Amino acid sequence: MSGVIIEDISLNVSDGTTMAAFVARPKDSKKHPGILVFQEAFGINSYIRDITGRFAEEGFISIATELFHRTGKGFEGNYNDFESTRVHIKALTIEGLIADLTSAYEWLKNDKQLLSNQVASIGFCMGGRVSFLANTFLKLKAAISFYGGGIPSLLDRAPGMQAPQLMFWGGLDKHIDENQINTITASLKLNAKNYVNVVFSNADHGFFCDARSSFDPNSAKQAWALVNAFLNSYILKN
Secondary structure (H helix, E strand, O other): OEEEEEEEEEOOOOOOOOOEEEEEEEEEOOOOOEEEEEEOOOOOOOHHHHHHHHHHHHOEHHHHHHOOOOOOOOEEEOOOHHHHHHHHHOOOHHHHHHHHHHHHHHHHHHHOOOEEEEEEEEEHHHHHHHHHHHOOOOOOOOOEEEHHHHHHHHHHHHHHHOOEEEEEEEOHHHHHHHHHHHHHHHHHOOOOOOOOEEEEEEOOOOOOOOOOOOOOHHHHHHHHHHHHHHHHOOOOOO
16 A cells, blocks of 8 residues: 555544544545445455555545444454354444444544545445445435445435435345345435446445455456546545
């Protein structure tokens, strides 16, 4: 990550807990937009840290927050052992996530390098749902979700969406079928929300992650280009 400064920080959450976070930023003194990066079920692992760093290279102050901090501080799961993540996933609550996301958002807003409230969010798998949730109550400029399972359970919050929403799905994903995707897009359309829906027909769940067996280089490359185009449409940069 040449030209990038990284650091581990600790955030105070309103419920009295503390939450670790990994931060990456451009190595300069200019103002930059910010982006909240939300983990998969496997924690703040090397993949999430790499994504956070990639956004710093693109000119963002990026922060990845440890959403399992109440039940598994420092947890990094194995992609071949999803069962070990279930106890942490089940312990998550909407109230707790709202507190966590608010803490990270306020940290970004108070950063002296942040450019005029220019904040976006992105999340992967479990984090894709979290990014969608963030868009329903934080004042974001853009939000992105990669194969976010469980988003239909949040659709009662769709009227409160703050920003344009970009969503990616894998056409071969057995966990998230076409009916779920259609339910989401129908709700966003009903609520007159600005969204972009992208399905890669030959990709599976987790296609963007190069640490997974389902990684699809072509789909990942195209998705990254779309992510940057989407952010450049709604985010100001110095």
